[in-house]
Amino acid sequence: MPHAQPVRKYDADRDADAVDRIHREVGWLGGSLPKPRADARERFIRDSTAIVADIDGVAECYAASMPGSMLYRGRPIAFSGITSVLTSRIARQRGLAGATTAALVRRAALDGATVMGLGMFDQGYYERHGFGTGAYDHYAMFDPSLLNVPYCRRTPVRLTADDCEQMHAARLRRLRAHGAVSLDSSATTEFTARRSDGDFGLGFRDGAGGQLSHHLWVNPDRPGTGPYKVLWMAYETYDQFVELLGLLRNLGDQVYLVRVVEPGGIQIQDFLDRPFRRHAEAKGGTYETYSTAVANFQFRVLDVTRAVDAVASAHSAEVSIRI
Ligand SMILES: CC(C)(COP(=O)(O)OP(=O)(O)OC[C@H]1O[C@@H](n2cnc3c(N)ncnc32)[C@H](O)[C@@H]1OP(=O)(O)O)[C@@H](O)C(=O)NCCC(=O)NCCS
Incomplete structure (x- = not known):
């Protein structure tokens, strides 16, 4: 699988139609959307960190995340949730979903999230990006x-x-x-x-x-x-x-x-x-x-220090990490 695919930020003016097509090709959108739903979808994308990967200058893969919080032992910790990863019909199996997912992980870490999570299409894929399966x-x-x-x-x-x-x-x-x-x-x-x-x-x-x-x-x-x-x-x-x-x-x-x-x-x-x-x-x-x-969801730590802090909270803890 080729690595280091170039990715870039989603640009609504340039990419909206292509990203729409990707959603239709994978079956996440069908028919014409009533205006309120189309507007809601546009706002959903606008409020996301959205990344695309191109083939011949056209977006063929789209991935997005949103900030939030996870309650951990009674305290909120900074969270980022991946809400979409989709690759069009012509762009599969060349590492584009992997590259856009990796870009989201990097972005969320830089933005200060402690933990990232997603709803998986199946188990196995996101393990490559450090995710592990959560609770049932x-x-x-x-x-x-x-x-x-x-x-x-x-x-x-x-x-x-x-x-x-x-x-x-x-x-x-x-x-x-x-x-x-x-x-x-x-x-x-x-x-x-x-x-x-x-x-x-x-x-x-x-x-x-x-x-x-x-x-x-x-x-x-x-x-x-x-x-x-x-x-x-x-x-x-x-x-x-x-x-x-x-x-x-x-x-x-x-x-x-x-x-x-x-x-x-x-x-x-x-x-x-x-x-x-x-x-x-x-x-x-x-x-x-x-x-x-x-178990539909997978999670990974982005900031080890803050994650250990959340686990240890008031108690002292000895931690050894194998990388
Ligand atoms: C899932 C999806 C985004 C992957 O897109 P892609 O760009 O083809 O993915 P990549 O090229 O980055 O990765 C393909 C690799 O992942 C592997 N893979 C896919 N599913 C896997 C699984 N469940 N377990 C292990 N490996 C898996 C493939 O075998 C391939 O590996 P290889 O190259 O070593 O043979 C694409 O199939 C898609 O858009 N599906 C429909 C929408 C969807 O379900 N999105 C996921 C939402 S969580």
Whole structure:
């Protein structure tokens, strides 16, 4: 594989069409985007550190990252998240993705990030760039009518993609478990929220001055009986988490299956009545309930001194490093 491919910063005027084509060729974009979604995508790119690699003067590979923070032992550490790595159909297997990824790693280190992370397409590739696989995410598929929390008797507010600034602020304030990551730009929330017309949010404005305190955002894979995928939940207290589960239970007369990525420190099974019976009854069917675990994310250290500092925090530590 050739190395040291030349890369350069993305330039919207010069590269927008080529980068659009790359996204379409890999299947990350299809059809024409409605204007709000196209605008959200443009903002997402603008708020990113975006790098391209050319063939014959045309961008054929695109990679991007965004700054954020990771909660490590209760303290935020500076984080950079790789959000895209794509190579066009004519440019594969010549090291362009590797070169743009390496440029992002270098840039994030220079910008002061302690740790970098990404969602991997598969395991194996990013190890070449120093990444290792993180913890499992647990996906819980359950019948919301079997949640053992009280129905939510308060009326929630409806949220739409137009509320993305408030939703993003609430996500940044959310109760985070060890290792949880937030990306700074609200473009991340807006771009996801505008992905599909049928997606919706429900929440409560219990914060000072009516500030959004807790909410969830849902993609009804199949409107009607579901499955409904909860794309994110944001809450500041565990009582608020239980209230959000209550909202899902409210939908349980109609919706047969909900998918939640378990927040850190939570086991959805604790909140279900007779989960084994339900699993046996629904086995093999469209609404089968089950939990599955997969590690989707990889991470690497960028600043060893600060990373060791975060691990050691108040305690003294002896560290030996093999390079
Ligand atoms: C993934 C992708 C960006 C790679 O682009 P590329 O420019 O062809 O990649 P590179 O030339 O830098 O690297 C290719 C090398 O990686 C290797 N590789 C690819 N996947 C691998 C894996 N899972 N494990 C180990 N090696 C892997 C290839 O075998 C090849 O190695 P070789 O040259 O030693 O044979 C490209 O396939 C793509 O755009 N896919 C669709 C979008 C996508 O999934 N992006 C990743 C998001 S995380």
